Amino acid sequence: MRKSAVLLPVLSAALTAVVVISVLAPQAPAPSESQSTSVKVDGVVSAANIESVAYTQAVAAAQTRKPKVTVIGTGGTISGVATSRSSFQDYRSGQIAIADMVGQLQPEIGQVADVSTVQFGNKGSGGYTIAEFHALTLAVQKALKTSDGVVVTTGTDTMEEFAYWLDLTVRDQKPVVLTGAMRPWAAVTPDGPQVIGADGPANLYNAIVLAASQTTYCFGTVLMLGDEFHAARDVTKTSSYRMDTFQTREFGVLGWIDGPNIKVGRAPARVQKCDSKKSWLTPFDVEKVKPEALPRVEVVTSYQQAGGEAITAFADAGVKGIVTAGTGSGGLSSAQTAARTAAAAKGVVFVSTTRVGSGSVYGGSTTQPIIAGDDLLPQKARLLLLLSLAFAPTDVAKVRQWVTTLGNPEWDTAP
Template sequence: MRIVHRTAALFSTFAVAAVTALSSASAQPGNGKEELPEVAVIGTGGTISGVSTDRVSFQNYQSGKLAISKMVDELRPEVDGLAKVTTEQFGNKGSGGYSIADYRKLTASVDAALKKSDAVVVTTGTDTMEEFAYWLDLTVRSDKPVVLTGSMRPWTVIGTDAPANLYNAIKLAASRKTKCYGTVVMLNDEVQAAREVRKTDALRMDTFTSGSSGRLGVIDQDNIRLNRAPARVESCGRSSWRTPFDLDRITKDGKALPKVEIAYSYQDAGGEAVKAFADSGADGIVTAGTGAGGISPAMSTARTEAVKKGVTFTSTTRTGSGAVYGSTSTTGVIGAEDLTPQKARLLLLLSLAATDDEKQIREWFATLGTAQFTEG
């Protein structure tokens, strides 16, 4: 049984995380001052690397035109006072242009960088940044800081948020204050947890929020204020901190990761989408339902038939907040609680890659998926 963590225990958890983070940043003996941390910045493209047609073309620009090395160089010498910064160009395109196979390669790149560096910053487009973030949160094996950033305006327009976001992301990573937090997102001076962050506006610079959970903290020039932490810091320093999704292990035979799709419910929705996904070989389907996960009668019928064929379903809500708990007595259908459809898809995909045991997948959704503080 999961119990909400008591206040005293919560503070002790934060203390453990803080002590661990501070110990990793201890000064080198004999030199009288702290060595600068090493931060690797991995570029994948997106608006942050965009070039506009002119200085006021806030929406007319070519994404993924600037190299990450050029962008970081434009922030020197400021970033040189924060960290020893290296760069890697993983790709240079919009976030929506990457595949799950690309995601797997990105995890490998981040893992490799963290073996040599104290923290990693990943720049990406904002369209699917929340999915980039949650994927890395579930698959990166190191507990060192991973910070995602991007921008809502291209690098080359007046009033762009791109340079400030990149600078602050490097500052946050170099501070190592988010050790054991998993992956976090930093835009608009705000720090958000990968599990909860979502894009809420197509154009505004304050587009990213964490719903009712709230942001983790803010960056106010020289001050990094973290007011809360993701529940996974409770396991900081223990092997249980890592998720079970070790990509080197679950894909060691080179097999493709499972195919998981999302079906959206609405008034009088037909069952054709669910049937088509099942017939085309989907291993799992996430339903974005009305209210607390409701789907139309036609979709429900199609889901029942698909479950008979071995398709696993996860039930979410299209409302943007609130939980879908599901029922353990409904075979083949798992409640995703308050995960958004797109994040439930990633958790289901990785779960199906690791096991075909429905009981185990339900347990992962009830623990990894909800990530509440627990006693014990």
Template sequence: MSRRSTLTTALVSGALAAGIALGASTVLPAGASPAPAPAATPASTSATAAHPAHPAHPAHPGDRAPRVTVIGTGGTIAGLAETRDALQTYRAGQVPIADLVGALQPELGAVAQVGTVQFGNAGSSGYTIEQFRELTLAVDAALETSDGVVVTTGTDTMEEFAYWLDLTVRSDKPVVLTGSMRPSNVIGADGPANLFNAVRLAASGDTTCFGTVVMLNDEFHAAREVTKTDALRVDTFDGGQFGALGVVDEARVTTRRAPARAELCGTREWATPFDVSTVEAADLPRVEIAYSYQEAGGEAIAAFAAAGVEGVVTAGTGAGGISPAMREARTAAIERGVVFGASTRTGSGAVYDGEVPEPGVIGMEDLLPQKARLLLLLSLAFSDDEAQVRAWVDGLGSPEFA
């Protein structure tokens, strides 16, 4: 309670009225690396219906309830408002994840044995790439003993959290990200239902080998495709031209399609080459984004190159074209060793703006710039061979069914 002593009595009373216990919380200081994830603490051991078998993961021994670890990083889902009608004015990252899970008992205990890990408690935009690496290690550690993991985050950069985990987590067990658009103690809070459904989805095993998925508003989406489309509405997340992977309706999980990587389930090729446990945080390169628009200047690219960045993703117009000034600056930066990824502001469509591949420029098909940045960053972290980086970007950035 001490870390929230400045909150008003009305705020605390409102939170308790909403069924949330205000307890101690581990908060990740800005710029600091989180401590190694502690072992998950079971919140419930209630039995549940038989967990459906998956070819790569047999049914649970003795028909035990699935084990799901919920890793909290903060965000709006852990936020508190000063009044119950302040749906959009609040402080994010205030409530411990154990309290959010505890408020869903005893009903959640009928779905899974749930443990919690407090990774951090901050807004999603406050996390660094170094902390992203630590989060991957925490997720993989939890999956050694759990059947699935749910990660709660803020929604502002949730799609980046999701795509990073999709590219780096080594286990093919379900990883589900969720959050909310409204704080935990307001009228109409969407967090409790989102968290409950995320645990149900992870426990179902339906997304085994799907990589990371995002679950909000009763829908789940592939990490590579999902994006936030509205700053306020609860139906903000969208799966682009291919739509949602499926829906969660009470006890029923309906899966309508799968990401292409699911075809590799059970093979060594399923996991990406990006095992972040084998690289130090200091070796993760700096990659930036340069946005193109009418008469865009090249100064941003020149400044990035002068600052020593290893990669730049251009958010191009149309099919990925950039302004003449940006093109000139890009050519100069390539001569200094900077590698470029060519993406488009639309997030889909052909993205290379030249007739033939230009050395130092890699087309990044159907990836939003913020996701293209993560793929280029990881590719450069694991290889300085442009041909290898290009092969990874082509194969992982635009996967297809065989």
């Protein structure tokens, strides 16, 4: 099976074991049965059938001590304050400090992990710059030096881009989990009553449980909302208001959090490289690149009789890369095609994707810097192209290699 999905026969010839991961400190008093903090990893992928020493050791270690988890807050709806308890859309985001939100999960979350907090920012996800993404990676890596996992809270509008950026740049195999909410946390004031049906508290609690369990060790960054967790590369927001907005089309979720049980259905392809950290890591060590050195990369969408002026203008403005979100399997209008050819001749690098939300784009060009993005979503392809151009600004062959391999990982199914 290709890409980041794999079924049982590929991973292991037999699956009979159920692995129970305790994230409760040994010295802590035993909770009641209804408050159990044991985490059961069951299903197609578990510590029993991922053939990785590093993964198995990380999961086993979570049984012996209370893990340390750092929660980094960046704002978004999850930290929002509504005008009333029943106002699901009338609210101001970024109003509640992450320390206060975690504090409201006590004492329950204290049975799961020792939790510390970092207030990175407190605004809507769409308001962050690429330079701030750069700084966020450094903040996550700093936290992982002393913590067993990191949870990042963000707004949902561009959460998938936050997740994929961290997936490409964080140089640590420990769990990184993004979460947020579709409804604000509190009403009237930051310490006011909880909004009716607020999903933020449960999402934050489950994200900490997931990070503490080490279940996603070597999975890269995952996105967790509504009791489901998804691969950063594959997930996308599909609805402006629905609670189940995040979906992974074609491949499906990685797994589910059902109370004290974590059920894993599949794993990202990179988990196969878990025992070789050098192979597991991407080449994008942002500590070696200053934020001002990150190039501009833009996205252009195609549609009926689309003009080529946007591509020309971007090229004239000094943009180094452009992702085209084409029709069907990546098609562009005749005007856009002509503009792309002219811009490519000037050195602008293109990645071709589709606007339809799923499915692959093949081909590209061997004579021009036009690279097929396969099934990467346009907004994800932009981040990969941006990083690729930052680390190989004049090497189109290397950029093509990274888009083809890092951007479109496949399981090695060889015996």
